Amino acid sequence: MCGIAGYSLHRSSPVSRTLAAQALLAAIAERGADAVGYALRGADGTNITVDKQQTGASALMDRISVSPKTTQALIHVRDYTKGHPTIEANNHPIRHGSVVGIHNGIILNDEEIFTRHGFERAAPRMTVDSEAIFAVAEQANSSAKALEELCGSMATAWLDERRPDTLFVARGVGRPLWLGVGSRETFFASTELGLELLEKYLNVRLRKREVADGTLLALENGKVARSKGFKPNREFEESELPAVRAPQEGVLCLRRLAAIAAALG
DSSP: OOEEEEEEEOTTOOSOHHHHHHHHHHHHGGGOOSEEEEEEEETTOOOEEEEEESSOGGGTGGGOOOOTTEEEEEEEEEOOSSSOTTSGGGSSSEEETTEEEEEESOBTTHHHHHHHHTOOOSSTTOOOTTHHHHHHHHHTTSOTGGGGGOBBOOEEEEEETTOTTEEEEEEOSSSOOEEEEOSSEEEEESSHHHHHHHHHHHOOOOEEEEOOSSEEEEEETTEEEEEEEOOOBOOOOOOOOOSOSOHHHHHHHHHHHHHHHHHHO
């Protein structure tokens, strides 16, 4: 069980980009401690930068620094199932070609997808199942229909270097995903708690809702620009995992978040 979060902001949004990332990270920290990372894209839509490390979220909280010009962010904590975290390429955010993404869940037919399409792994020794999502997304230009090829549980988000204005968020089945929409901001997180923390620490008001199964959202300039439905594959069985995998990380990050916010006044 991993945790995902992120945001799409209008350039004029007054929200602190760094504090928003820290609040979202604190909210999902308890969902995994095998690795943590984030990806950012600035207002000009060019280079996607990725920062990740093989630790829990508490070791990253104070290192996060986001430019006020940043408009898109992806945040992830990992509780790994396939693809050992000692191999950096297996940890999220994951790059496959022009796509950089994060995932909570398990893709059961990733090897089949790679064989069927002739995809190659993005890095040597890489085996993480999540890469199949981003390989399919890259090939199909982020088509909702293409996600129907995936078998397994999925809540996911990605950036595509070919689509500089867009952040994609999708929910298949078996994993939670919440959306919070403000006046010039749209946030997403694995749990409603993440959105509530944003309201508390960033002084924003959000319209919160759970994303329905089989939904692909395109977020642009802080708004939901498009929504497409798809039929997720439900013909699989998966062992149920507890949502809280690293409770100590959650406690540490929430304490640190409170201290950071207090220091900012």
